[in-house]
Amino acid sequence: DIQVTQSPSSLSASVGDRVTITCRASQNIDTYLNWYRQKPGKAPEVLIYAAISLHNGVPSRFSGGGSGTDFTLTISSLQPEDFAIYFCQQSYRTPWTFGRGTKVEIK
Amino acid sequence: EVQLVQSGAEVKKPGESLTISCRISGYIFTSSWISWVRQLPGKDLEWMGRIDPIDSYTYYSPSFQGHVTLSVDKSTSTASLQWSSLRASDTGMYYCAKRHCDNTACYFDYWGQGTLVTVSS
Numbered sequence: 001d002i003q004v005t006q007s008p009s010s011l012s013a014s015v016g017d018r019v020t021i022t023c024r025a026s027q028n029i030d031t032y033l034n035w036y037r038q039k040p041g042k043a044p045e046v047l048i049y050a051a052i053s054l055h056n057g058v059p060s061r062f063s064g065g066g067s068g069t070d071f072t073l074t075i076s077s078l079q080p081e082d083f084a085i086y087f088c089q090q091s092y093r094t095p096w097t098f099g100r101g102t103k104v105e106i107k
Numbered sequence: 108e109v110q111l112v113q114s115g116a117e118v119k120k121p122g123e124s125l126t127i128s129c130r131i132s133g134y135i136f137t138s139s140w141i142s143w144v145r146q147l148p149g150k151d152l153e154w155m156g157r158i159d160p161i162d163s164y165t166y167y168s169p170s171f172q173g174h175v176t177l178s179v180d181k182s183t184s185t186a187s188l189q190w191s192s193l194r195a196s197d198t199g200m201y202y203c204a205k206r207h208c209d210n211t212a213c214y215f216d217y218w219g220q221g222t223l224v225t226v227s228s
Contacts, residue, residue, distance in 0.1 A: 001169075043202055043218035045218070050212035053211065053212070085150060089154075089215075097154065101150050
């Protein structure tokens with residue numbers, strides 16, 4: 001299985017801060033990397049697909065980067081609704097695998 | 108509006124059987140694969156497998172192969188996840204998710220609200 005390792009596992013930040021989360025795949029996955037946000041008590045929702053593409057309706061403060069094995073999710077200015085858990089997921093090869101999540105908490 | 112509506116929370120004993128469901132509306136049921144994803148109490152997400160509603164072709168993650176069964180009912184646009192013998196380690200939240208693919212990627216664009224399964228003696 002392809003392992004995806006996220007870091008950090010948690011971070012504290014304030015509204016308006018710029019935040020970057022990283023995801024590293026255990027092998028080259030080209031750009032087959034997606035990012036999801038999970039708000040408390042809710043299902044995950046897709047933010048970024050194919051490493052850099054913003055899903056319909058997702059605010060432009062979210063951006064993705066990377067290819068191969070190293071990827072980033074950046075939130076340019078944290079909003080109150082962004083305090084949540086973020087997951088990366090590879091869709092290069094089954095079984096599809098997720099990172100272990102990054103919890104973004106209020107400082 | 109695309110909706111995936113899952114059945115309600117379940118409390119079961121080890122060894123019991125269980126089927127949970129995911130009723131789909133708002134798009135052509137046979138146009139997209141449905142996956143199931145487990146979220147453990149500690150928050151980890153695990154992809155369990157997927158089913159093609161056209162022909163019920165399934166692919167299971169090796170971690171779940173032989174322990175769960177995926178199925179669909181095209182007449183009711185419903186996908187189901189079944190266990191014949193539950194274990195305490197099956198406790199978790201289960202999500203159905205619709206797969207979207209285009210020229211660049213595949214990802215889950217719609218999710219059910221989740222079904223909490225608790226297995227305890």
